[in-house]
Amino acid sequence: MLILSENDVKQSLSMREAIDVMEQAFITYAKQDFIMPDRIFSQVKEEDTFLLMPCYVDDCIGLKAVTSFPSNNERSEPVTQGVIMINDRETGTPIGLMDGTLLTAIKTAAVSGVAMRYFKKEATTIGLIGTGLQGLYQLLAAIESTEAEKIYVYNRTPEKIEPFKKEFHKLTNQTVEVVTSDTVEQLIHNSEIIITATTSLSPVIPNDATLYKGKLVVGVGSYKENMRELPEELFKSAAYYVIDSEDGKRECGDIIDPIQSGWVENKNIVLLSDLIIGNRNYEPSSEEPIIFKTVSMALFDALIGNYVYKKAQEQNVGVVVEI
């Protein structure tokens, strides 16, 4: 069995590759050429949970196992920790185990990268709200999938921005300017693409449709029913609402709320996969916002895990253990 640490994963996968793998993953999703059992989401203690996401696709059995422990906020351990295990689909044999924490951040960013490449590959300005690990990789995906020259960042806690900028410049060779925005309004005004990467329970951008005309808004952060980053008027002003996963309609407040409140009609919710394979058509006008929301799914984790496993094996990265 091949064991891959966070560093091994980083070494085996560029952001460009990750975006390409996710573009292929959207095609696989559209063709429904996979088996994805319902995930197990359960309480370990108090607010701390364990999530199991299996998917069988191509030549692999993929399993992501993630703990989400808010109680770790009082400790040094990260809140989210996970692994991805790969078994051979032909024989069932477990063949790979890798760090899933960083890989999840890369994958989630790569999914946004596919949307940015699809809708706004010519964009030169990006705005990011929320400067955590997720935001960091979202920016790496943005510079890979667009013509980004200037990036605006905002955080509720401004002290977090300088260390974030340093970390970002460490991770990329591209010359791109990163500018602190003092207000969210300023950031939106300056950016063609606006990425929200927070775990907010209520909207983090203003409820004013006029601000978003012709812009792409990418919602990344909210992943639970009670979380919502995007505001009512944004949804009402868009012709379509583009999402990555049909299951998002029952998992995520940013999709559940707009449907239940009637801000978006179900028929106007479009899967990015359907746009990519040409099953549906959407030509956004410059008078409306484009909204993309990712909740991800086990299929994406299985495909990126399988890719990393194969790549690492080719390059002799990682540790082989007997099990």
Add this chain to the structure above:
Amino acid sequence: MLILSENDVKQSLSMREAIDVMEQAFITYAKQDFIMPDRIFSQVKEEDTFLLMPCYVDDCIGLKAVTSFPSNNERSEPVTQGVIMINDRETGTPIGLMDGTLLTAIKTAAVSGVAMRYFKKEATTIGLIGTGLQGLYQLLAAIESTEAEKIYVYNRTPEKIEPFKKEFHKLTNQTVEVVTSDTVEQLIHNSEIIITATTSLSPVIPNDATLYKGKLVVGVGSYKENMRELPEELFKSAAYYVIDSEDGKRECGDIIDPIQSGWVENKNIVLLSDLIIGNRNYEPSSEEPIIFKTVSMALFDALIGNYVYKKAQEQNVGVVVEI
């Protein structure tokens, strides 16, 4: 993360210890001091399946992930392959991964060992039907939990018996005689405990209640709805039917069939855990058979996995990898 191969597991756990851990596990089960989400059982391709069994107990998150691939019968790989992963319940961090194939055989045998110790620790004769890996470990559990001096073995395919005997004597120092029985009837006649460890869809012992008076019948093999090793008259002649898991009532043909056919009343199905902690009482007479059936559960896997993890760590067994 500590990685333990099959050999490391073998080195870290004696059968005696496994039986003791399982006895404690029955007490934990009776006290309901654990969280056990529904398992995910799903098809990977054709008859090949993947099973995920999580359980949170003591200081661990335990997860058993097992593939069952009948298609491997045409290959050199084993049909069943699995791992057990242990995460720290306090922080969520993944800390151990071990071979789950052998450990499952040891654990299943240890569960039978608890029942044999409880009902028949003075037995000197054991009969085993089915000489696979499971049967091998059942015998090791039998000699640990009884006064076994003579063991009778039967297999539908007699050529498998000699290699089985050799393998058995390799695994134990105890002087115990292993004798081939030419017929199942002969085996039953000679044995105080009869263990069935096959994957048969229909009974492997005769449908004649007079054969089993005063004996303990341990059903191990059947684990699916369509499998049944034990016959109608056996069930009808027993005062109680002792099982290890409440969930067995919807998982296993050897429990489903007797209930649905009315051979056993639900009130006469007793959990071994309830006997062990004295919640219920059962004094078998020498005129009736005692029947014990194990289907096991994620709780047992988590507890044995956690025990092996800690023991291996203490003894510096296994390989530590960064993940």
